[in-house]
Amino acid sequence: MSTDQSPAPFSQFPGLGQQASITHAVTTRFGPAFGKIGTDQATADAAALTAELLSMDGTAWVHQVHGDTILRVSASGIAGQADGLITDTPGLLIAGRSADCPIILVAGQRADGSSVVGVAHASWRSTVQSITTQLVQRLVGEMEASPPSLHGAIAPSAGPCCYEVGAAVRDEAIEKLGPVAQEFFSPHNDRWIFDLWAANTFQLQEAGVPASQVENSRICTICQGGAFWSWRDQGEEAGRFAGVIGINLTGCKVAQSR
Numbered sequence: 001m002s003t004d005q006s007p008a009p010f011s012q013f014p015g016l017g018q019q020a021s022i023t024h025a026v027t028t029r030f031g032p033a034f035g036k037i038g039t040d041q042a043t044a045d046a047a048a049l050t051a052e053l054l055s056m057d058g059t060a061w062v063h064q065v066h067g068d069t070i071l072r073v074s075a076s077g078i079a080g081q082a083d084g085l086i087t088d089t090p091g092l093l094i095a096g097r098s099a100d101c102p103i104i105l106v107a108g109q110r111a112d113g114s115s116v117v118g119v120a121h122a123s124w125r126s127t128v129q130s131i132t133t134q135l136v137q138r139l140v141g142e143m144e145a146s147p148p149s150l151h152g153a154i155a156p157s158a159g160p161c162c163y164e165v166g167a168a169v170r171d172e173a174i175e176k177l178g179p180v181a182q183e184f185f186s187p188h189n190d191r192w193i194f195d196l197w198a199a200n201t202f203q204l205q206e207a208g209v210p211a212s213q214v215e216n217s218r219i220c221t222i223c224q225g226g227a228f229w230s231w232r233d234q235g236e237e238a239g240r241f242a243g244v245i246g247i248n249l250t251g252c253k254v255a256q257s258r
């Protein structure tokens with residue numbers, strides 16, 4: 001992933017960037033300024049600007065509530081209260097907003113060569129509700145993506161260098177995810193480090209994304225977040241950036257002409 005050395009409006013993952021039918025980006029602090037909540041006019045304006053800058057028709061987003069609801073969408077605009085979106089509509093970007101929470105982007109292909117994409121806002125609460133596992137399961141089960149075709153990416157977010165939580169978070173993770181969750185925590189002073197990157201990498205792979213096709217920017221928004229907003233670092237001053245993914249219109253036309 002490109003670094004924060006220059007004020008570029010977008011950063012991208014090398015592997016996802018090689019998918020000819022897919023457009024994706026993680027906006028930076030120098031790109032479209034998303035609002036703090038999904039219903040902000042700023043979020044609507046930034047969603048429209050992002051689509052325009054990436055030559056897409058529009059962007060769908062949600063009012064994020066730290067749950068595990070994933071909505072299937074085919075039109076731009078706010079889709080409701082949820083923390084994940086899936087689509088097979090060419091020209092439509094789907095967006096997750098963040099200031100520390102991992103945004104997970106997934107792309108896959110069906111047997112006929114058409115594409116499907118998904119995005120999840122994997123906050124710690126959504127992560128312990130297995131939102132990333134469920135996102136991939138929806139893409140495979142409902143949208144008929146072939147597992148070997150799946151690519152997953154973890155956007156800049158709170159890293160294991162910094163993301164400290166209390167014991168109650170660890171307890172809840174182990175209760176909901178089972179003993180495997182112990183691997184995602186390490187003791188730190190009187191508290192715990194929650195490795196959200198490891199937890200979401202596990203969920204991507206557990207649900208079928210090949211390990212070699214999981215990308216992690218490994219940029220911590222808290223301590224390396226020059227280009228990305230951080231709630232833990234900037235508090236109320238923090239804006240929101242977004243991870244977006246969509247299916248190219250041209251890719252669709254090529255597929256239809258076969």
Ligand SMILES: [Zn+2]
Nearest residue numbers: 161162220223
């Ligand atoms: Zn850090």
